Amino acid sequence: MTDRNRRNLPDSDFDRILKASAADIPPADVIRGVTPHRTAVNRIITGLVLTTFTLNIVGLNYIGPAIGAILLAAGFRIIRRGNGFFKAGYALSLLNITLMAALLTVNATIYASDFNGSSASTAYGAISLLVKMSVIICFWRGLKSAGHRFGVASASVKIDSGALLCLWYGVVSAIGLVGINSWLIIGVLIALYVLLIRSLLKLSDTLEDTGYSVTAAPVHVSDRVYIGVLAALLALCVMCGYGFSRTYPMVWESAADAETTRSAADSVRSELTDAGFPDFVARDMTDEDILKLEYFDKVFTDSRTRTVDGGKLEITTVVSMKSEDALNFSVIHHFRWVENPKHLYTEGIKIYPAYADPKFGFEAKGEISGRMLCEIDGETLESEYYSLGEEILNGTDFWGEYSDTVIIGTYSIPAGSKNCRGYVMYSAKSPDETLSGGYKSGFFFAHQNSLLKYPHETAEDELTSSYLSEYSCFDTDSIFSIGSRESMEMGS
Amino acid sequence: MPDSEIIGLILSKDEQGLTELLNRYEPLIRYVITPILKNPQDVEECLSDITMRVWEKIRLYDSSCGSFKGWLTAVSRNTALNHAARISRSEYREEITENSQAEDPTPEEEILRREQQERLEKIIARLMPGEKLLFYRRYYYMQPISQIAAELGMSERSVEGRLYRLKQKLKKQFKEVTGDD
Numbered sequence: 170m171t172d173r174n175r176r177n178l179p180d181s182d183f184d185r186i187l188k189a190s191a192a193d194i195p196p197a198d199v200i201r202g203v204t205p206h207r208t209a210v211n212r213i214i215t216g217l218v219l220t221t222f223t224l225n226i227v228g229l230n231y232i233g234p235a236i237g238a239i240l241l242a243a244g245f246r247i248i249r250r251g252n253g254f255f256k257a258g259y260a261l262s263l264l265n266i267t268l269m270a271a272l273l274t275v276n277a278t279i280y281a282s283d284f285n286g287s288s289a290s291t292a293y294g295a296i297s298l299l300v301k302m303s304v305i306i307c308f309w310r311g312l313k314s315a316g317h318r319f320g321v322a323s324a325s326v327k328i329d330s331g332a333l334l335c336l337w338y339g340v341v342s343a344i345g346l347v348g349i350n351s352w353l354i355i356g357v358l359i360a361l362y363v364l365l366i367r368s369l370l371k372l373s374d375t376l377e378d379t380g381y382s383v384t385a386a387p388v389h390v391s392d393r394v395y396i397g398v399l400a401a402l403l404a405l406c407v408m409c410g411y412g413f414s415r416t417y418p419m420v421w422e423s424a425a426d427a428e429t430t431r432s433a434a435d436s437v438r439s440e441l442t443d444a445g446f447p448d449f450v451a452r453d454m455t456d457e458d459i460l461k462l463e464y465f466d467k468v469f470t471d472s473r474t475r476t477v478d479g480g481k482l483e484i485t486t487v488v489s490m491k492s493e494d495a496l497n498f499s500v501i502h503h504f505r506w507v508e509n510p511k512h513l514y515t516e517g518i519k520i521y522p523a524y525a526d527p528k529f530g531f532e533a534k535g536e537i538s539g540r541m542l543c544e545i546d547g548e549t550l551e552s553e554y555y556s557l558g559e560e561i562l563n564g565t566d567f568w569g570e571y572s573d574t575v576i577i578g579t580y581s582i583p584a585g586s587k588n589c590r591g592y593v594m595y596s597a598k599s600p601d602e603t604l605s606g607g608y609k610s611g612f613f614f615a616h617q618n619s620l621l622k623y624p625h626e627t628a629e630d631e632l633t634s635s636y637l638s639e640y641s642c643f644d645t646d647s648i649f650s651i652g653s654r655e656s657m658e659m660g661s
Numbered sequence: 662m663p664d665s666e667i668i669g670l671i672l673s674k675d676e677q678g679l680t681e682l683l684n685r686y687e688p689l690i691r692y693v694i695t696p697i698l699k700n701p702q703d704v705e706e707c708l709s710d711i712t713m714r715v716w717e718k719i720r721l722y723d724s725s726c727g728s729f730k731g732w733l734t735a736v737s738r739n740t741a742l743n744h745a746a747r748i749s750r751s752e753y754r755e756e757i758t759e760n761s762q763a764e765d766p767t768p769e770e771e772i773l774r775r776e777q778q779e780r781l782e783k784i785i786a787r788l789m790p791g792e793k794l795l796f797y798r799r800y801y802y803m804q805p806i807s808q809i810a811a812e813l814g815m816s817e818r819s820v821e822g823r824l825y826r827l828k829q830k831l832k833k834q835f836k837e838v839t840g841d842d
Contacts, residue, residue: 381688392814
């Protein structure tokens with residue numbers, strides 16, 4: 170070949186040289202890499218590991234299974250035309266992704282904690298487990314079937330990991346159902362975990378020779394795009410969850426529409442304000458609640474303002490009773506966003522009522538009531554709390570186990586509103602006529618300032634947790650009102 | 662059964678060795694020869710040829726030169742190529758005879774070709790892992806674009822694009838080492 174020929178090397182000649190230039194015996198990495206199944210098998214095994222074993226730290230218990238579900242689908246996609254088991258495995262892996270998408274969506278909404286721990290969650294877990302076990306069985310049987318296609322003896326296709334993994338799932342599920350919490354069993358499960366990881370990693374090598382009989386299915390969309398689309402869909406589900414369910418759904422109606430003939434209530438309002446009842450609180454209360462305070466001529470009130478997430482929250486406590494009957498009294502905890510906070514997600518208040526502490530000897534009297542109000546475009550709107558009621562919180566803290574009776578109210582400030590406010594009223598009585606009449610009523614609030622918490626944690630979750638903390642997604646604070654027959658004062 | 666036992670059985674001319682060989686490696690052999698021999702009947706014949714070659718040439722296998730699987734891959738591929746050439750010759754005997762005389766390289770050209778192959782071998786050895794696998798799939802295993810695309814989870818167009826870029830890269834590096842502009 171002349172220099173001129175070399176310079177103008179035609180493609181066909183270069184192709185011939187290329188074909189002749191490959192080593193006679195391919196390098197080990199090429200022998201290992203050129204297979205129809207390795208990518209698929211590796212993805213499926215990694216997917217199984219990620220969907221089976223999760224770490225409950227920094228969201229890995231969701232990220233891991235989500236990546237695992239995508240890898241399972243991407244793996245089965247390659248070998249789906251190999252046999253019926255692989256085809257079924259592909260369909261099941263897509264179902265697994267759908268279930269994962271549903272879970273990720275629900276966990277991004279305000280209903281996350283309602284779902285987790287509910288019977289729906291148990292049903293989801295059972296279906297999800299069934300699907301995963303079916304995926305494993307399809308994979309396992311599919312590989313055996315691929316081996317038999319060319320008459321490969323079953324002895325050379327020993328894949329015990331699949332059966333072992335199914336068994337492991339069964340044992341873990343049974344333990345979960347029975348609720349065994351023994352360190353010995355946990356130790357055994359951890360040991361099994363290590364053995365299974367080792368076994369699954371070995372599986373790929375065991376299948377090395379059988380895997381050549383697998384036929385890869387042609388694809389119209391590249392793996393990169395396919396995996397990217399699935400990941401984007403799952404991310405979209407999470408974003409939709411946060412986007413469409415970041416606030417409590419509340420029905421706001423014109424407050425004027427709710428007004429009825431109120432001469433009796435206005436008369437009581439007037440008497441109460443004359444006795445020192447804050448006018449703005451009296452105006453926010455329903456006629457029904459105001460009428461409960463008829464003849465209450467003794468009023469104690471105190472207010473504090475807190476700066477919360479760039480907004481100003483004014484908190485007022487009003488205690489009212491009859492002069493001649495200090496053992497029966499009503500407490501009104503009122504709050505008002507004088508300036509809206511930056512973030513409008515979920516809000517909540519938690520009240521430790523005077524009757525909650527047994528040392529004061531009071532009992533609850535009547536119903537707990539309250540309402541929310543705000544102004545939008547100059548119009549006053551009213552709504553019930555998203556939830557309002559008494560709850561008993563059980564838990565353990567530094568001093569041991571506790572059981573607190575609290576009133577929890579949750580709400581969301583509507584976008585574009587001003588002067589959002591609300592109150593909660595409860596009444597207490599003492600069965601003991603000789604009681605001195607001292608009381609304490611605590612007011613806690615939680616303001617959600619971020620959505621960067623997964624699963625979505627709402628103000629209600631924060632208020633019902635073991636302790637209030639000034640961390641991550643919530644601004645919290647508490648004020649106690651301590652009073653007697655003669656006075657009442659607020660303090661932190 | 663491990664490779665060493667299969668090799669031992671074949672070396673001792675025990676036919677069980679061939680049974681074990683096929684039990685374990687038939688999928689691999691078929692995987693290697695099918696892209697070279699499209700006709701299923703040719704594939705079956707070639708499979709028999711390969712079995713015979715392994716039976717006869719097993720003494721040539723040197724474990725220090727690589728794995729048994731690598732050696733078997735090379736034997737399968739070379740047997741399939743010979744088979745394909747034989748089929749081609751029998752079908753177009755006259756044309757090949759006429760053309761082959763005209764295309765026979767001179768000794769000088771043969772030396773030059775060997776030099777070029779050695780240079781290219783070095784360039785190929787330095788390729789990135791993904792590129793090297795793509796190169797071998799196409800130029801050693803002679804897999805069609807559709808098979809490469811399916812096994813790599815890529816579109817055929819994308820594989821063609823990658824192969825084109827790989828070829829341009831090799832061509833450029835080849836020109837650099839041969840001192841051309």
